[in-house]
Amino acid sequence: MRAFIGVIGLYLVVALALPLGLMLGKSLQGSRDEFVGLANYIRYFSTPALFQSIGNSLWIAILSTAITVPAAFAYAYALTRTRMPLRGLFKTTALVPILVPSLLPGLALVYLFGNQGLIKGLLLGHGIYGPIGIVMAEAFTTFPHALLIILAALALADARLYEAAVALRASPARIFWTVTLPGARYGLISATFVVFTTVITDFGAPKVIGGQYNVLATDVYKQVIGQQNFQMGAVVSVILLIPAILAFVVDRAVRRRQVALLSARAVPYEPTPTRGLDLAMLAYCTVIGMAILSIVAVSQFAALVKFFPYNLTLTWAHYDFDTKGGGGWASYSNSIRLALLTGAVGTVIVFAGAYLVEKARGFALGRALFHFLAMLPMAVPGLVLGLAYIFFFNAPANPLNVLYRTMTILVVNTVVHFYTVGHLTALTALRQMDPEFETVSASLKQPFYRTFWRVTVPVCLPSTLDIAIYMFVNAMTTVSGVVFIYGPTTELASISVLNMDDTGEIASAAAMAMMIFYTNVAARGLHLILARWLEHRTQAWRRR
């Protein structure tokens, strides 16, 4: 068991802790790599233009979280605890935002609410460039992330609790507050931290639509890309890590009180139709679904018109990527290769890692450390991670430097970059399994891997598939993590979106972004078919 933790732990150490440590060490160095103590930090906190971003970032993150998490909870509730029609369709729709590159919401919001926007009247005269635009884009981007975690928390429920509540004549509202909500508590807390840290670290939306509203993530961009000041970039990165460490502490505290809901004697819960609730939820989900789809639809529209907003005749010209540069169609197939590899490798590593953290016995310090490392990537801006990879993997003394600029390093980086959500999804699923399964098999003298393979994996299979698809689509859409480490033969579609947007080929950027979207839709379709087949094969126990 220790050996297993060691192997996967080593992966996180080499692919995350060492590069990051090297990068953050730069915050204590001067421009000639000499040690300068806290001088950079003193300069940071004596420059209002820099430290004011902390307040801006917190404000944006709190606002986005306060909007996204309740919205996602209501949506997840509708999907799992009502008999609302079209639940499958609504789940698919809600996951659309993770299928698109992070630049797309920014582009689309300009088409919708910019000064030439199609429906800018809805903003009542406020400008889209700034906090409003950032929060809208972040709510769009983080919604499915929160939804996935909350869904996992709501997916399993013990019907006996509901039966008992009904027998005790509890009102539906009371059942909601005393059974449903506490049952999802852990998922809600996880979702809150995932949304909060994602927003704080995202630089895509603030860059495209934030105008001059300074946030920490764009400060990293300004320092590193604009001024090549790696030291100050490292200082801002350290400050960005603080929310992650807070998240970790709170997560530990809450987890201590977490009790498994699905005991070995549990009976799966199936909701019954309630006309009023089902209709209200249908209306709610329709509104959210339409908002999400309109972002995608307007991008497709923009990709097909000649010159928005002055010439709206339709054309395919923007799809001629080989003449637009940015890697052309070759970058597109590179992206697919990266996504397949990341999905396969990432799922195995993430799930095995989560299992060891949650179900292993003893070796508590090692497991706690592992869990901390698994939570960290969420809080690390992709730019920082990518830059750290250059310093670490390109060092002449590092025997791993043969990996630099290969597809392998892109896979390693992408798995690490998106480790946290996969880890949390796996943990949430695993935590709902009674430890009695392990106790019983231990008393039957079964080795741990047998329980893992025979019980844990089948029970958690839907979540495992969710992790695989999550890794795949993020590998298709990721930009900031890989922009520094791709090589001449490994250009990616998502990076070409960034570059085409930068050079003003916005319609082509939208077109390529939509290609990524359609690819992810196809992958997602395959995932659904596979999931249904697996559910049929392995999840019969969930039904009565």
Added chain:
Amino acid sequence: MAHGTLVRLGAVLVCVAIVVAAIGFASTTVRAAKATLNVYTAVEADDLKKYAARFNEDHPDIEIKWVRDSTGVITAKLLAEKANPQADVIWGLAATSLLVLKPDGMLVPYAPKGLERLDTQFRDKDNPPAWVGMDAWVAALCFNTVEAQKKNLPKPASWKDLIKPVYKGTIVMPNPASSGTGFLDVTSWLQLFGEAEGWKYMDALHQNIGVYTHSGSKPCTMAGAGEYPIGVSFEFRAARQKRQGAPIDIVFPSEGSGWDMEATAIVKGTKNLESARTLLDWSVSDKAMKLYNEGYAVVAISKMSKPIEFLPDNMLQHMIKNDFQWAAVNRAKILTEWEKRYGAKSEPKK
């Protein structure tokens, strides 16, 4: 049975590892017989094939592998790779970026054949030079005629025009802390108007700015799409926007424009020094100048410059006398001052 499961589990892990390793190495071990140069560039992505093809017409035995990104990303990448450089040659990066790399000893000085034909301002002052210029890009205004008519805006003719109250909230410019183009605008005003007057000018201009962007091309793109009527950008992007159908006029302010140049250099640590020199020789040849001139109005052998569609014939006269060394040395100071004045009070305008 238990053993079997473990073996299966292990086998899956091993397979996965092998696949990853195989794909990783497949992309590194392919070695062509001919020499390969890793060339870092910020040249427009769609021009890269053309650049490589023209070069290969004369030197079919040298293959170019491009790593292309925006100026800031490529510069950061080069600096971060300093300990173990991956690039052989830089072909098409801002001279101001090369001025950052040069003092770190990252460039191999080399005098390419025909160096003497270049205008003196288009080469590094040292002998042999650490870098040589290719072409210039010049600050310009993108002025959206359709939106201007709607809002009744007169066409600005000078930088000073831009601070008139009529333009309040209608101008976009790049943030100099994020974008090299923004920085060249700021340094040009400081050189044109003098330091004190220059900052006073920017104080007034700040009142009229609708939004600052992180990219130097964005202001012109936004002007072209009518998001804001006036974009402070550069001539190459402006001409391209116009070709794509944007309803813009390209304005070169009467006081003169700031400019920067694309340049070429050999990266220290290259294992292909001979091929790198061949590329540098070619990069200042007549054929190369003609190639640059297809996109840029002013090339390093300025008398070879032919006018470009949508741009005036006398571009060279619009360019101010630009002191790159001064700008490079004072960069941190200028940006700190800029951020102090305009960065901190960055609330969006209602």
